Amino acid sequence: MSKIAVLGYGVVGSGTVELFYKNKEKIISKVGKDLDIKYILDIRDFPDSPYADKFTKNFDDIINDPEVTIVAEVIGGLKFSYGYVKACLEKGKNVVTSNKELVAEKGAELLKIAAEHNCNFLFEASTGGAIPIIRPLHQCLAANDITAIAGILNGTTNFILTKMINEQMAFDDALAMAQKLGYAEQDPTADIEGHDACRKICILASLAFGKHVYPKWVHCEGITKLTLEDVMYAENWGGEIKLIGSVKKCADGKILPMVRPAFVCNNNQLSHISDVFNGIMVYGDAVDEVMFYGRGAGKLPTASAIVADIADAAKMNGTSISQTWEDSADDSFIADYKDDVVSVYVRTNGVPAEKISAAFGTVEYLSRDNQPDGELAFIAPAMPERKFDEKLESLGGEVLGKIRVLELD
Amino acid sequence: MSKIAVLGYGVVGSGTVELFYKNKEKIISKVGKDLDIKYILDIRDFPDSPYADKFTKNFDDIINDPEVTIVAEVIGGLKFSYGYVKACLEKGKNVVTSNKELVAEKGAELLKIAAEHNCNFLFEASTGGAIPIIRPLHQCLAANDITAIAGILNGTTNFILTKMINEQMAFDDALAMAQKLGYAEQDPTADIEGHDACRKICILASLAFGKHVYPKWVHCEGITKLTLEDVMYAENWGGEIKLIGSVKKCADGKILPMVRPAFVCNNNQLSHISDVFNGIMVYGDAVDEVMFYGRGAGKLPTASAIVADIADAAKMNGTSISQTWEDSADDSFIADYKDDVVSVYVRTNGVPAEKISAAFGTVEYLSRDNQPDGELAFIAPAMPERKFDEKLESLGGEVLGKIRVLELD
Numbered sequence: 001m002s003k004i005a006v007l008g009y010g011v012v013g014s015g016t017v018e019l020f021y022k023n024k025e026k027i028i029s030k031v032g033k034d035l036d037i038k039y040i041l042d043i044r045d046f047p048d049s050p051y052a053d054k055f056t057k058n059f060d061d062i063i064n065d066p067e068v069t070i071v072a073e074v075i076g077g078l079k080f081s082y083g084y085v086k087a088c089l090e091k092g093k094n095v096v097t098s099n100k101e102l103v104a105e106k107g108a109e110l111l112k113i114a115a116e117h118n119c120n121f122l123f124e125a126s127t128g129g130a131i132p133i134i135r136p137l138h139q140c141l142a143a144n145d146i147t148a149i150a151g152i153l154n155g156t157t158n159f160i161l162t163k164m165i166n167e168q169m170a171f172d173d174a175l176a177m178a179q180k181l182g183y184a185e186q187d188p189t190a191d192i193e194g195h196d197a198c199r200k201i202c203i204l205a206s207l208a209f210g211k212h213v214y215p216k217w218v219h220c221e222g223i224t225k226l227t228l229e230d231v232m233y234a235e236n237w238g239g240e241i242k243l244i245g246s247v248k249k250c251a252d253g254k255i256l257p258m259v260r261p262a263f264v265c266n267n268n269q270l271s272h273i274s275d276v277f278n279g280i281m282v283y284g285d286a287v288d289e290v291m292f293y294g295r296g297a298g299k300l301p302t303a304s305a306i307v308a309d310i311a312d313a314a315k316m317n318g319t320s321i322s323q324t325w326e327d328s329a330d331d332s333f334i335a336d337y338k339d340d341v342v343s344v345y346v347r348t349n350g351v352p353a354e355k356i357s358a359a360f361g362t363v364e365y366l367s368r369d370n371q372p373d374g375e376l377a378f379i380a381p382a383m384p385e386r387k388f389d390e391k392l393e394s395l396g397g398e399v400l401g402k403i404r405v406l407e408l409d
Numbered sequence: 410m411s412k413i414a415v416l417g418y419g420v421v422g423s424g425t426v427e428l429f430y431k432n433k434e435k436i437i438s439k440v441g442k443d444l445d446i447k448y449i450l451d452i453r454d455f456p457d458s459p460y461a462d463k464f465t466k467n468f469d470d471i472i473n474d475p476e477v478t479i480v481a482e483v484i485g486g487l488k489f490s491y492g493y494v495k496a497c498l499e500k501g502k503n504v505v506t507s508n509k510e511l512v513a514e515k516g517a518e519l520l521k522i523a524a525e526h527n528c529n530f531l532f533e534a535s536t537g538g539a540i541p542i543i544r545p546l547h548q549c550l551a552a553n554d555i556t557a558i559a560g561i562l563n564g565t566t567n568f569i570l571t572k573m574i575n576e577q578m579a580f581d582d583a584l585a586m587a588q589k590l591g592y593a594e595q596d597p598t599a600d601i602e603g604h605d606a607c608r609k610i611c612i613l614a615s616l617a618f619g620k621h622v623y624p625k626w627v628h629c630e631g632i633t634k635l636t637l638e639d640v641m642y643a644e645n646w647g648g649e650i651k652l653i654g655s656v657k658k659c660a661d662g663k664i665l666p667m668v669r670p671a672f673v674c675n676n677n678q679l680s681h682i683s684d685v686f687n688g689i690m691v692y693g694d695a696v697d698e699v700m701f702y703g704r705g706a707g708k709l710p711t712a713s714a715i716v717a718d719i720a721d722a723a724k725m726n727g728t729s730i731s732q733t734w735e736d737s738a739d740d741s742f743i744a745d746y747k748d749d750v751v752s753v754y755v756r757t758n759g760v761p762a763e764k765i766s767a768a769f770g771t772v773e774y775l776s777r778d779n780q781p782d783g784e785l786a787f788i789a790p791a792m793p794e795r796k797f798d799e800k801l802e803s804l805g806g807e808v809l810g811k812i813r814v815l816e817l818d
Contacts (some may be wrong), residue, residue, distance in 0.1 A: 019552055019695050020552070022694070023552055023553065023554055023694070026527060026551075026554065027552055030547070030551045030731055031551075031731070032731050099803075107697065124549060130696035130697065130699055131551030131699055132541070132545035132548075132550065132699065135548065136438070136541035136544070136545050136547055138546060138547070138715050138718075139541075139717065139721065140533060140541030140545070140714070141713065141715050141717065142435075142439045142716070142717045142720045142721075143428055143429070143432055143436055143441075143712070143715075143716030143717050143719075143720065144432065145431075145432055145435065202665065216650055228421065228789070233652075245795055267683075269682075269702055270676065272681045274676075275762050284430070284711060284713070285704060285709075286428050286432075286433070286709040286712060286713035286716075287539035287704065287709075287710055287713045288539070288703070288709075288710060289704075290525075290539055290540055290541065290701070290702060290703050291698060291700075291701075291702040291703065291704060292699070292700075292701060293678060293700040293701075293702065294697070294698060294699035294700065295694060295696065295697050295698075295699075298695075299693070300695040300696075301695060301697060303552070304550065304552050304553055304693070304695035304696045304697060305549070305771075306550030307551070307695075308548065308550065308551045308552050310552075311548075311551045311552065312548065312551075315731075322439055322440070322441050322724075325609075333810075337776065343662055344694070379461060397803035
């Protein structure tokens with residue numbers, strides 16, 4: 001019998017408990033041993049809950065109970081969760097979490113503690129919600145030299161972009177709708193500025209390349225500057241604008257993680273991912289490309305990943321699996337995005353075509369309905385971004401938009 | 410140290426050896442123990458191979474060597490592989506295979522032998538090639554009640570359909586091109602009649618629902634009757650024709666596995682999967698829908714899955730994992746597809762609209778360029794297929810095409 005404690009009874013916590021009891025028999029038969037939830041930690045009271053007898057406000061009840069071998073941390077943030085998780089792992093209790101901030105900021109440290117105490121720190125739910133990606137990336141693609149990962153990792157921004165693309169809704173209106181539907185927080189900064197996607201690409205990059213990538217080292221741009229004009233030019237080009245979190249291996253052995261809106265060509269599967277869905281493309285030397293698609297957030301989708309990790313933790317209790325990475329002392333293995341060779345979409349006002357040719361040579365001009373006189377939009381040929389920026393500077397006039405084209409393979 | 414034997418040095422076998430040695434260091438570091446290939450079994454001679462010293466023509470060398478704990482069977486078919494695999498498992502050697510026929514026909518028996526001898530029978534490569542699907546379905550979606558699976562499981566037919574859709578190539582021409590490019594065999598029956606997809610959906614259905622589904626129980630239709638006219642009507646309807654292998658849970662607790670060409674709506678991700686790529690959509694009560702996409706065949710993609718299974722087998726040597734299903738005595742748990750409620754596309758010649766209305770009530774008429782007089786194409790409303798067939802019979806005239814619409818959720 002493995003006893004479970006769930007830390008936090010918010011959306012994901014209550015979904016975890018609900019899903020566990022809904023499919024308990026099936027889960028137990030797959031694990032091959034009995035399982036039950038013994039504690040739910042929350043500072044609030046839930047007297048009418050069917051699980052009322054499991055609630056505690058005292059973390060000591062959990063940490064001091066040797067029957068508890070699996071702890072699901074779904075509080076979020078770092079304030080309480082970091083201390084709780086660390087304490088559990090130090091006691092040899094397996095921890096599963098949906099907390100992307102915790103994994104992105106403290107993953108290497110917590111994985112090390114887990115290995116030292118012969119237990120596991122699992123985090124399938126931290127990235128891609130319901131989508132199996134952490135385990136497949138580590139286990140099923142183990143034979144590959146991973147060359148790049150690119151994903152739509154944030155459902156809120158993908159919903160906003162879908163509304164802009166399919167319904168010509170302006171950014172502010174689409175954001176307001178996302179907030180009304182509960183997809184975006186009242187303070188939407190973490191989503192729309194790319195911080196959420198950044199944490200997730202840090203987790204994937206750390207796992208794929210074996211060294212902790214901290215969010216502060218990642219160049220991150222959100223979607224707040226995008227306009228409907230950009231969306232129209234992307235369509236004319238033959239693609240869609242998506243917020244992409246990516247990491248790739250560079251020729252010099254460094255890796256380049258990055259978050260930014262990008263022109264994604266229609267023949268890339270990522271261009272077809274709409275609404276709140278997420279999709280993660282992994283490129284490897286043997287598989288070529290594989291993509292994982294599904295709901296990146298939500299009560300039951302996230303709970304699905306949490307409960308699957310609970311089942312794995314129960315099966316592996318007493319052994320520590322190899323899904324891990326090393327801490328990194330500094331960012332010397334992170335490439336400078338300014339050195340990366342990119343094609344870039346540019347929208348200008350008041351810049352004569354001759355100046356564009358003089359700076360960039362032959363460019364691919366794009367067009368849109370109601371394109372005003374003086375507005376020119378084009379795709380500049382691939383070159384290091386630093387060089388591109390210098391040339392752009394030399395144009396004079398007004399630059400109304402600058403969006404990189406997604407090219408990884 | 411785990412020693413590996415590779416049975417068969419054809420495309421997949423040589424890819425397995427090549428990939429293993431290419432990424433050996435990485436694989437060993439993930440497994441946490443040393444690994445090497447000791448034998449390669451083939452009746453042919455490969456004197457110039459860098460692995461010449463590993464070749465043997467005698468299976469006894471392998472079965473009697475206690476150092477060999479992992480055997481990769483990539484011979485294909487049943488003739489030799491079934492006996493070899495059985496013998497290995499009975500000796501407690503882990504077996505990994507890409508052989509879909511072996512798993513679809515003998516899976517339950519071989520899984521039972523593996524469990525009895527505390528070893529593993531792994532077959533990630535048997536379905537979806539490079540795509541991680543077997544392990545994620547069993548492990549990452551363990552918390553879900555799976556309600557349905559639908560996939561593009563055969564790259565050859567998807568290539569042919571893509572050529573018909575995108576380039577208006579007739580079926581025979583597209584097949585000839587697939588043969589020329591090496592995507593289709595000289596005898597293409599197994600692909601174009603759906604037998605290959607049928608084996609794969611049997612494997613997925615057995616794993617998801619826990620009872621062996623034998624190919625002979627599955628209603629299976631191929632793509633040989635499809636015409637360019639059907640493709641045009643599908644486009645007008647708002648979708649594409651894909652060869653779909655699917656299984657779903659019915660209200661009465663039975664399951665319905667099936668292989669057939671289907672109208673797939675443009676808002677289903679499966680409609681965007683082109684060329685030789687595969688995609689598998691899994692529907693569950695917690696995840697809603699998740700899709701797995703990638704190369705379903707080929708030397709290195711298949712080897713990727715084989716080598717990942719080898720790594721897993723090495724890690725789990727001495728324990729038997731729960732990825733298994735029971736044998737089924739008869740097909741009483743398989744639903745009759747004639748009872749399934751479906752919408753169906755019909756193309757007729759010489760049937761007046763009044764007769765169509767009289768039989769089906771209000772239907773959705775489709776149109777195409779150069780539609781001749783007398784040709785009518787429509788989507789009949791959803792009803793049990795048995796009832797649909799009766800009504801179709803009553804129409805008189807000529808039925809030129811009949812294709813089901815994919816609806817699973």
